[in-house]
Amino acid sequence: MESIPYEHGLILAAMLFVCGLVGVLTRRNIVFVLLSLEIMLNACGLAFVVGSARWGDAEGQAMFVMILTLAAAEVAVGLGLIIQMYRRFQTVDISVLNEMKG
Amino acid sequence: MAEWLGLLPAFPLAGFLALVLTGGRLPRRIAGVIGVGSVALSFLLALIVASSYLTGAAEPVTVTLWTWMSAGAFAPGFSFYLDGLSVVMILIITGVGFLIHLYSTGFMADDPGFARFFSYMNLFVASMLILVLADNLVLLYLGWEGVGLCSYLLIGFWYDNPANGAAARKAFVVTRVGDTSMAIGLFLLFSELGTLDIQQVLSVAGAEWEIGSGVAVAAAALLLGGAVGKSAQLPLQTWLPDAMAGPTPISALIHAATMVTAGVYLIARTHVLFELAPSVQLLVAFVGLLTLLMAGFTALMQRDIKRILAYSTISQIGYMFLALGVGAWSAAIFHLMTHAFFKALLFLAAGTVILSLHHEHDIFRMGGMRKRLPLAFWSFVIGSAALTALPFTSGFYSKDEILLAALAQPDYGMLLWLGGVLGAFLTALYSFRLVFVAFFGPMHFIQEADDAHHGPVREITGIPMALPLVVLALLSLVGGFIPVPVDAVFASATEHAEAHPSVLLHGIMIAIPIIGVLISWLLYGERQGAASQRQRFATMPGAGFLQRLWVNGWYMDALYDALLVKPFVAIARLNRHDLVDQGVTFSSFLAQVGNRLLVLTQTGNLRWYGVSMVAGLVVVLAIGAWL
Amino acid sequence: MTLLFYLASAAALLATLAVITSTHVVHALVYLIVSLLAVAVIFFVLGAPFAAMLEAIVYAGAIMVLFLFVMMMLNLGQTTAQEEREWLQPRTWVGPSVLVLVLLLQLGRVLVGEHTEIMPVEVGVRELSLLLFGPYLLAVELASMLLLAGLIAAYHVAKK
Numbered sequence: 035m036e037s038i039p040y041e042h043g044l045i046l047a048a049m050l051f052v053c054g055l056v057g058v059l060t061r062r063n064i065v066f067v068l069l070s071l072e073i074m075l076n077a078c079g080l081a082f083v084v085g086s087a088r089w090g091d092a093e094g095q096a097m098f099v100m101i102l103t104l105a106a107a108e109v110a111v112g113l114g115l116i117i118q119m120y121r122r123f124q125t126v127d128i129s130v131l132n133e134m135k136g
Numbered sequence: 137m138a139e140w141l142g143l144l145p146a147f148p149l150a151g152f153l154a155l156v157l158t159g160g161r162l163p164r165r166i167a168g169v170i171g172v173g174s175v176a177l178s179f180l181l182a183l184i185v186a187s188s189y190l191t192g193a194a195e196p197v198t199v200t201l202w203t204w205m206s207a208g209a210f211a212p213g214f215s216f217y218l219d220g221l222s223v224v225m226i227l228i229i230t231g232v233g234f235l236i237h238l239y240s241t242g243f244m245a246d247d248p249g250f251a252r253f254f255s256y257m258n259l260f261v262a263s264m265l266i267l268v269l270a271d272n273l274v275l276l277y278l279g280w281e282g283v284g285l286c287s288y289l290l291i292g293f294w295y296d297n298p299a300n301g302a303a304a305r306k307a308f309v310v311t312r313v314g315d316t317s318m319a320i321g322l323f324l325l326f327s328e329l330g331t332l333d334i335q336q337v338l339s340v341a342g343a344e345w346e347i348g349s350g351v352a353v354a355a356a357a358l359l360l361g362g363a364v365g366k367s368a369q370l371p372l373q374t375w376l377p378d379a380m381a382g383p384t385p386i387s388a389l390i391h392a393a394t395m396v397t398a399g400v401y402l403i404a405r406t407h408v409l410f411e412l413a414p415s416v417q418l419l420v421a422f423v424g425l426l427t428l429l430m431a432g433f434t435a436l437m438q439r440d441i442k443r444i445l446a447y448s449t450i451s452q453i454g455y456m457f458l459a460l461g462v463g464a465w466s467a468a469i470f471h472l473m474t475h476a477f478f479k480a481l482l483f484l485a486a487g488t489v490i491l492s493l494h495h496e497h498d499i500f501r502m503g504g505m506r507k508r509l510p511l512a513f514w515s516f517v518i519g520s521a522a523l524t525a526l527p528f529t530s531g532f533y534s535k536d537e538i539l540l541a542a543l544a545q546p547d548y549g550m551l552l553w554l555g556g557v558l559g560a561f562l563t564a565l566y567s568f569r570l571v572f573v574a575f576f577g578p579m580h581f582i583q584e585a586d587d588a589h590h591g592p593v594r595e596i597t598g599i600p601m602a603l604p605l606v607v608l609a610l611l612s613l614v615g616g617f618i619p620v621p622v623d624a625v626f627a628s629a630t631e632h633a634e635a636h637p638s639v640l641l642h643g644i645m646i647a648i649p650i651i652g653v654l655i656s657w658l659l660y661g662e663r664q665g666a667a668s669q670r671q672r673f674a675t676m677p678g679a680g681f682l683q684r685l686w687v688n689g690w691y692m693d694a695l696y697d698a699l700l701v702k703p704f705v706a707i708a709r710l711n712r713h714d715l716v717d718q719g720v721t722f723s724s725f726l727a728q729v730g731n732r733l734l735v736l737t738q739t740g741n742l743r744w745y746g747v748s749m750v751a752g753l754v755v756v757l758a759i760g761a762w763l
Numbered sequence: 764m765t766l767l768f769y770l771a772s773a774a775a776l777l778a779t780l781a782v783i784t785s786t787h788v789v790h791a792l793v794y795l796i797v798s799l800l801a802v803a804v805i806f807f808v809l810g811a812p813f814a815a816m817l818e819a820i821v822y823a824g825a826i827m828v829l830f831l832f833v834m835m836m837l838n839l840g841q842t843t844a845q846e847e848r849e850w851l852q853p854r855t856w857v858g859p860s861v862l863v864l865v866l867l868l869q870l871g872r873v874l875v876g877e878h879t880e881i882m883p884v885e886v887g888v889r890e891l892s893l894l895l896f897g898p899y900l901l902a903v904e905l906a907s908m909l910l911l912a913g914l915i916a917a918y919h920v921a922k923k
Contacts, residue, residue: 066788073779
């Protein structure tokens, strides 16, 4: 088996992360913001697993399991919040959420 | 019996606490009983203590109640010292104080601040007793400040009128100047002698300091400053006439009999220091001389009955200072005692007059009152006679002693004696001017009041007001025969030379007051040519100037106003916007500016927050990666 | 194997780009599922089969499906697609893209250090379980509590 360069895995994780980040910063629909957040979380998990493969250890995977758990809980609550927001404002535009201005 | 000494100030202090803690909710009878009763108890105790002291070995006694503070070598105790001088003082304070308290129950009967009045009076008596019984100068200073405080509280008693508050503040501030001088004197004494226990100070200073040395002069001069302030002598006498804004009983107690004599007591107590600084002692005599003449002339032109008596008090204390200045310590204390009697009598009688005439103060609007106000009239006659030192009154003996001692002064004896005699002449003139104008002549006020709806003017007296007048009148007449047991206190003093004046001088001394009374009758008495005689004096060249000068108290108030008050107010106005305060508010201003800047980042926009987070991350990574 | 790695990486990147530029919610979700499956392949290539399984089953299978349910419940379909086209002007992409590119460059600088090769040793379930039941037991318990909290919170927040 050929080996895979370690940095390439990390750079892939960085690029996925950055994609998710630009999605968070740009999109106005809150669903897409949440999706971009998921992309970022996934990228972090990828980085951990790459690290675990580099050292031949299972610890990175254990962290990946935790990240997965975290993502699940966060998505559940986030979706609940989206539902409430939609009920209240009848829109998913995040620019209505500016009551903390000033 | 000396162990009970600690109780002396405790009774009035307890009275004060009782009246203050019940907040004026007590019924008048009970408040009056507490107020008068506490001083009465003190008086009884003082009598007991005095009798046991005088019939016993007459040795000075020190009673230490507790150690006040202890800081290294400095450990003054709350201790009282009993000798002849303090015996005299406590008897005067509690005795005359008791009579005045009794009088006040009648005088202040209709006043809503009845309980408050007695609480302040009790606190005053307690402070004054602490002052005269104090064993060390620190405790004396405590009493000193206490009486100053009570004077302020009582002068401004009717606080609704802002003029009373101003008069109270003036009294406090002017005496404060003196108090500061005295405090510096205490510091000097402590730093030089290492102790503030009075007897120790006197013995150590007497042993170590040379006569006329700089430190003695400095200490004595500073103490003199304090005495001058409290006793309303030149140049700090401006507060006493204004202090007449307070109720008449307090003018009697504080500004006639007791507080203003605190300065005299201080100098008498620390007499060794003054003997060690003869220049300062001479200064004391001249301060007394100038003050008694100045006040005498001023009293001649006043119209307000209480202001005449106020200037008269200043003048008489000038006599006491004169006596202290020539080394006649016992004579000064004797005059202090007799003055307490007749001045209190005069003030209380004036109170009766004012109350009966519904708070009329101007003597030229009164007149012919001797028929309607008999008790006040005879009180005034007796009191004025004692004040004028007519033969065989108490004032006669005390003033006689002072003038004889003044004559014996080696360098300036004749000058001092002449000044004293002139002062006696003036005293006779103004005191009987008051009597003749107010009690004789046409009845101005009484006519008006009889027609008005106040009803016929009649004397307002009851037992509480009449009894003190009678007792004080008796004391004014026979008080000259009361021996003052202070010789032992001043035994260490250098004997002042006994003067043996010729019969002529002695005769002049006795006759001058009588001549003064006669001239006063000529000018103000109830006779035909009186008014035209006064007119002749008034039209003499320079009379108008003199009249204005004396009415305004030699323009000293105006002088102080221009010299001290106006510059101070001008400087205070410079700092109108309060630099220091602005320094403090500047920090809050900075916080507000910072807030306004940072608020701009709170847009409420989610993407803006995200961008700012990422930007911060970029910056941190940049710093981390490239450092 | 390396070829598979690079292919899967390309697929993941393209799918992710499609997600963030998509206008239709459901389309974006499906693209995201594709991306997640590609990442699962990468995990498998790197010798972490259990992680790959978890990614596919939990992430793509449960979380994304949950998303889909909610989207269908809210019926965010055609109506929002029009809005999105208006919102997504090219000029809105400029600022964030620049910032994020700078960040990417910095990350690259930081992450590229020593040149190491990964030997795709298979780290299986057994090693992982030994860790989870051993040193990381507390973490597992906390994670379960987190899930419980998430459950209660989601129930409450989404209530009428």
